[in-house]
Amino acid sequence: MLRSKEVRIPLLLISIAWFLYVLELSLDIHLYQFGVYPRNRLGFFGILFHPFIHGGFKHLFSNTISFAILGFSLFYFVPKIAGKVLLQLSLFSGALVWLLARPSFHIGASGVIYGIAAFLFFLGIFQKDPSSLIISLCVAVLNHGMLIGLVPNEKGISWESHLAGSVVGFILAYLYRGVETTFSHKKKQIPDNDLYKEGYQNLENNAFKYHYKDNSK
Template sequence: MDTRLAVRARAGLATMTAVTAVLYLIELVNMATFGLLTRMFGIRPRDVSSLPDVLTSPLVHDSTSWAHLLANTLPLFVFGFLAFLAGLRHFLTAVVLSWFGSGLGVWMFGSLLGRPSITVGASGVIFGLFGFLLVRGFFNRSWGQILLALVLFAVYGGVLLGILPTVGSGISWQAHLFGLAGGVAAAIVLRPRGRAAA
């Protein structure tokens, strides 16, 4: 069991390092082209031609500075690594449901309470991974996972305010809210089956 966890830890570190490198390379291109990738691959709410951008928008960040990507880097790396420790299937399920939940939520409900905008960034996926890590222990009935959730909540719990419409201008609360919902959905989908109630 320890060996398997060590293998997952190495794979998780390698995966999240590669993901981080790709995001920084994309940001470099986006800044060099003065936001071309944002305009091409960001989500424009309720624009049918922008629906495919649900697939690409988490890979692109604000082209005016590194601040957006820098703010997302550590939580994405930490949450992604911790989710990977559960296994590749759990990691991919959490990422995919968070990714699509966030993107579709933005496409349907983005800009409803503000001016039209283009949404980019990995924060929806981050919220989804966070939600997955917070609730999976309760579905799995794992005290270790519940303890980890409590530690994560103590350290990062304040970010949950980001699901509120009052979070601030330039921040997509829709991406956060629906990404979080996708992560919780992943925990439900991956819960153990056929276990008698305690």
């Protein structure tokens, strides 16, 4: 099960995004200018802030659901590096958008969401472990509709962020392919008592001992 610390981090990030949205509504301001604006010096700072800024309630609500599911999954399956992966996905995908995307303000957590999905999917593939492949299967089934977001298909959607997040997620999955997952950790917890190694099971314990009696004499 998720520990409280692992639950708090995704919830904290979601809370920050909602706080900023409520702040926009309360003060009648717009924070989109704090997003990533490619190849612009001020827009560079958007790499730090863009995941928390959204274009409206629908945008924020949609990203909240997706990020909650994938964020909790990330912390459950790879708790030792989940925080590091989340930070790297945000910074590196934002940097790619700043370098390569079309001139416009790019905001929202979609790039990070795509990055988590790609990371979990390819981690299962790279580890070549049947138990880890469950991660890939679950991600593929739950997020198959995300593929259409990797290409230009709708005005006002930063497909560049989606693609950048997916690329970074793929690279990080390869770099961390040796990480211990929850499944591999559980396998190591199974005690090796040599119970079945020679075709028999040793039932002896402190209360029960075998006593051999030689009747041949």
